[in-house]
Amino acid sequence: MLVVVGILIFFVGLLFSIAWHELGHLATAKMFGVKVTEYMVGFGRTIWSRKKGETEYGIKAIPFGGYIRMIGMFPPKKDEEYGRTASSAPWRAMIEDARQMSAEDVRPEDSHRQFYQRSPWKRIIVMLAGPFMNLILAVGIFTAILMGFGVNTPTLTVAHVSECVLPAGADTTKCPAGAPPSPAAAAGFKPGDRIVEFNGEHYESWDELRLAIRDSRGAVPVVVERDGHRVSLTANLMQTERPKIDTPSETVKVGFLGLSPTSVMVKQDIGGVVETIGGFVGLTAEKVVQLPQRVPDLVSAIFGGERHQDSPVGIVGASRLGGEVLATDQIGVDTRILMMFQLLAGVNLSLFVFNMLPILPLDGGHVAGAAWESIRRRVAKLVRRPDPGPFDTARLMPLAYAVSLVLIAYSLLVLVADIVNPVTLQ
Structure with a gap:
């Protein structure tokens, strides 16, 4: 109705x-x-x-x-x-x-x-x-x-950590049997973590960080702030097919970490x-x-x-x-x-x-x-x-x-x- x-x-x-x-x-x-x-x-x-x-x-x-x-x-x-x-x-x-x-x-x-x-x-x-x-x-x-x-603006604070790696275009969030754990889950990321450094660099926005993640592969050091303390993690980024940013109907092989950011409404x-x-x-x-x-x-x-x-x-x-x-x-x-x-x-x-x-x-x-x-x-x-x-x-x-x-x-x-x-x- x-x-x-x-x-x-x-x-x-x-x-x-x-x-x-x-x-x-x-x-x-x-x-x-x-x-x-x-x-x-x-x-x-x-x-x-x-x-x-x-x-x-x-x-x-x-x-x-x-x-x-x-x-x-x-x-x-x-x-x-x-x-x-x-x-x-x-x-x-x-x-x-x-x-x-x-x-x-x-x-x-x-x-x-x-x-x-x-x-x-x-x-x-x-x-x-x-x-x-x-x-x-x-x-x-x-x-x-x-x-x-x-405007709904993603932040550097983690909202969700993917448990596994799903193929691009998957219509489910459940991990099938044998699916490899996501790099973020394997590295020990938790919801609420605020990313302070990624590969030795500071980032001001999620969009900038996302581009850095997509351009990375292999072992990458990450510093997060958790419960008021800084925690050092090492994420082993993998390459996987993901939609292009400008043309979501097409896919490209990029670095994958497995994090979703929290979002807040920011008045312009x-x-x-x-x-x-x-x-x-x-x-x-x-x-x-x-x-x-x-x-x-x-x-x-x-x-x-x-x-x-x-x-x-x-x-x-x-x-x-x-x-x-x-x-x-x-x-x-x-x-x-x-x-x-x-x-x-x-x-x-x-x-x-x-x-x-x-x-x-x-x-x-x-x-x-x-x-x-x-x-x-x-x-x-x-x-x-x-x-x-x-x-x-x-x-x-x-x-x-x-x-x-x-x-x-x-x-x-x-x-x-x-x-x-x-x-x-x-």
């Missing part, structure tokens, strides 16, 4: 994120005098709507996105184009259909309120406003969590928040760039292969993860709620990065078109040539349709994988 409740709560959070994104486009478009006829969350058949002023606000049946409809997205044909022989090429039909749909809502009294008539910097602001609303929401959530509650200052969120943005951008490489893994997962923890997820998969977070009984309720908010912030960060890609039909594609128009006009002014006029984004619609088909196909692939072989917390 808690899983279902968690899924519903997180799903509502995702719908809010979509509505919040479109609100950015809506507010800035209206601020610059562009007429907006529709503000919709979802696609397909309208299940609820209400018209207020000149804009219809509503919810549609397929909750996988949203949009606002601004009049005059594309400029009309130039005069010289009307005299050319009509082409029957499919891409020409696409261009003219897109141009005609853009002009459908333009009434004579609204002819001065079209999107393409606005200066490039205004159009850039309108298109950036949506992704930046997601960024603002993500930064707000992360900042509240990092400064108000802190402004500097720490900026650094942490900057790292999140960089990691998210890296994952977005890697999306095409994930296709074989997704196909494999659909047909019974392993679904990696860092596999892409859609709205269904993200909602399922939210449900699992709420339902888990291994952590407290407050921690579960924080994890759900962190997951929602991560989704918003992904929406920001993804929509900034400079390809149509994404927001970044429209930004690139407006920026190119501005550059073209400035160059024409410098060389004293006539103003080339607005950049005709309609000419790129065949490319936009092709990209849309690819995105739809990828979304369906992720949806099927989320249903038949979902990413889980385990």
Whole structure:
């Protein structure tokens, strides 16, 4: 029951994120005098709507996105184009259909309120406003969590000593018969020990110590503080397969000791928040760039292969993860709620990065078109040539349709994988 409740709560959070994104486009478009006829969350058949002023606000049946409809997205044909022989090429039909749909809502009294008539910097602001609303929401959530509650930080104090060496990816913590004892257990480590020195070096954080352990092998002297006294131990580190730090789906042979650290919540200052969120943005951008490489893994997962923890997820998969977070009984309720908010912030960060890609039909594609128009006009002014006029984004619609088909196909692939072989917390 808690899983279902968690899924519903997180799903509502995702719908809010979509509505919040479109609100950015809506507010800035209206601020610059562009007429907006529709503000919709979802696609397909309208299940609820209400018209207020000149804009219809509503919810549609397929909750996988949203949009606002601004009049005059594309400029009309130039005069010289009307005299050319009509082409029957499919891409020409696409261009003219897109141009005609853009002009459908333009009434004579609204002819001065079209999107393409606005200066490039205004159009850039309108298109950036949506992704930046997601960024603002993500930064707000992360900042509240990092400064108000802190980040779970491993310390140099031992929480658990592995009794034996288990193979990488093992789904049990019990030691099978014949399993060799872990180097930490053989050396006499105990929970509560605080590591003071490792191989003659002092370390300030667990992350630094972990890297040193992974790079070591053979007999290594270790000094721990136990019950107020320093105790010298000798650990005979072994080499074993463990997940890579940056890519957990891959394994590498590293030094293994067999310790788990205790963790504490450490509140972050402004500097720490900026650094942490900057790292999140960089990691998210890296994952977005890697999306095409994930296709074989997704196909494999659909047909019974392993679904990696860092596999892409859609709205269904993200909602399922939210449900699992709420339902888990291994952590407290407050921690579960924080994890759900962190997951929602991560989704918003992904929406920001993804929509900034400079390809149509994404927001970044429209930004690139407006920026190119501005550059073209400035160059024409410098060389004293006539103003080339607005950049005709309609000419790129065949490319936009092709990209849309690819995105739809990828979304369906992720949806099927989320249903038949979902990413889980385990």
